[in-house]
Amino acid sequence: MSLSSQHNRGSGPLPELHVAMVGHAFMGRAHGNAYRQANHFFDLPFQIVPAVVVGRDQERAAAAASRLGFQRATTDLGAVLADPRIDLVDVATPNDSHYAIATAALRHKKHVLCEKPLAMTLAEAKAMAALAQKQRVRVGVWHNYRRAPATKLAAAMIARGDLGVIRQVRAVYLQDWLVDASLPASWRTSRKTCGSGAHGDLNAHLIDLTRALTGLEFESVCGVQQTFTKARPTADGKGTAKVDVDDAFCFLAKFRGGAIGTFEATRMAPGRKNHNCVEIAGSLGSLRWNLERMNELEVFRYDEPRDGQGFRSVMCMDSVHPYAANWWPDGHIVGYEHTFVHHLVDFVQALHSGAPFAPDFRDGVAVQAVLDAALQSCRKGGWVKVAK
Ligand SMILES: NC(=O)c1ccc[n+]([C@@H]2O[C@H](COP(=O)([O-])OP(=O)(O)OC[C@H]3O[C@@H](n4cnc5c(N)ncnc54)[C@H](O)[C@@H]3O)[C@@H](O)[C@H]2O)c1
Known part of the structure; x- marks a missing residue:
């Protein structure tokens, strides 16, 4: 060192x-x-x-x-x-x-x-x-996004078996900033500089979050993508540039062990600003997290009295929740920027202790394998196995 x-x-x-x-x-x-x-x-x-x-x-x-x-x-x-x-x-x-x-x-x-x-x-x-x-x-x-108090809690709940066997993942990451066709081209709309559009940008997060929350590994995927606005003005306003990446990208997933999932990333969902939402369904219950209400975790469990069952919202800013005690008194919420602080804090602590840190580059490889397989599926059609 x-x-x-x-x-x-x-x-x-x-x-x-x-x-x-x-x-x-x-x-x-x-x-x-x-x-x-x-x-x-x-x-x-x-x-x-x-x-x-x-x-x-x-x-x-x-x-x-x-x-x-x-x-x-x-x-x-x-x-x-x-x-x-x-x-x-x-x-x-x-x-x-x-x-x-x-x-x-x-x-x-x-x-x-x-x-x-x-x-x-x-x-x-x-x-x-x-x-x-x-x-x-x-x-x-x-x-x-692995390191919001609520997502960290969700991972712990799933790991200790609160939801039973995980069967389904429903993940969407919806934005609307490309609906405006007059918005200039940028590095985010060119394959040469970004590789893919909403897919690499937003599905990458959903893939990582799914792996972090559930521990599931992707087995195969089947994708569909679309570019709705095929050219945009250049930044200097003097010409147009071809858009050769997806505006929207959806894929189905099969996980090793039998679970299945649906994933959708788009920059063309009017009214959706940064709607990063994952719902996990297991044999004993479900949970749902949405970045736009990032301190809350919605939880449903069958082991609660039947006449009171329903999704309830857990405010994850009590001192018992991950990271919360380091910030403010109970209920004094945190925001987007805190997830980066938590990421850094955990990395620095792992650097000192020698403990594993995730996501590391091997996790980056796992995400990339899913991204690449879904892109391949769009090109060839049909299901594509995710490289191990
Ligand atoms: N973790 C997240 O939630 C999240 C959110 C947004 C973006 N990102 C990722 O972060 C990265 C940067 O995105 P951004 O939104 O900050 O982009 P940006 O366009 O806002 O900023 C890019 C920066 O990189 C500089 N730059 C460009 N090419 C460079 C080079 N070759 N050498 C040195 N500097 C260079 C630019 O001058 C600019 O300062 C991307 O990979 C993007 O996917 C992650």
Whole structure:
């Protein structure tokens, strides 16, 4: 481990964990906030130091570094990776750059936290996971929705058998920001830069969340996709750019062991802003979580008195719930940004203790295998086995 100063906990300052963050827009802000918040609210084995923002334009990177509380900014990723003071590299850039940045960081034996989807293809994802293992560093994928108090509780309930045998998963991730056909093209609407559209963006989260909540592994999938708006104005307004990724992508899934599932991701669902909702049905009951009401978990169980049965809503911000006691008194809710803080906190603790951290790059590979199989199914038609 290349951590900058090694002091014993309790007998002096904490050892520092120096972070280099590549990319500084939407996810840069979410991650940057986490680096600042984590030590304030959680008792961590390291002092996290937001050291450097890496961008493509010095002025914009410097402005972001100052706004997000990083010490400095640069456009020279090579120099950052060669700097022995940097412990952790955060990849918060568009999908087509994850592989190059993450593997360069791994070759320099940096720990890596990478945004999702891990890679553009299954082959890339596998190579990243293999390199991480070879270099003996710690890695994670920012599937932050695993770490809402309510989703963490849902996973614990399912693991202890509250729902019995899991039979069905109903997962939708619905947004509407592409309904407007005049919205300009971006890296998110070009296959070259993002690989796929709503599928890699939103289904990736649903796939990871399903694996995290249920422990189920995907066996085969059957997909259908559609691009409703085939071209968009370019960002400079001077022309049009072809849209060659899906606006909406649905797939059916069979899981190993006999469970089945339906998955739907779209950026064309009028009125749905960030409706990330998973319902799990088991032999003894069901549960449902929706990001837009992220502190609540809806639970139905047959072992409650029949005349009072029904879905009830558990407010997951009591001190007994995951992460809740680190924030505010009971019922004082948390939001979207806290899921990133929790992700970071768990990663940093695992880094110190040596305990496993999930999702790591092997989990990223598992997600990528499902994404790729569903894309293949759309091309060929019919069911496609998910690579193991
Ligand atoms: N975990 C989540 O909930 C979540 C949410 C949104 C996006 N994402 C993922 O995060 C990643 C970034 O998405 P975003 O919404 O922040 O995108 P964005 O367009 O808002 O920001 C991308 C940033 O990367 C920079 N950048 C682009 N190419 C670069 C390169 N080659 N080298 C260095 N910097 C580069 C841009 O200048 C910008 O700062 C994507 O992989 C996306 O799928 C995850």
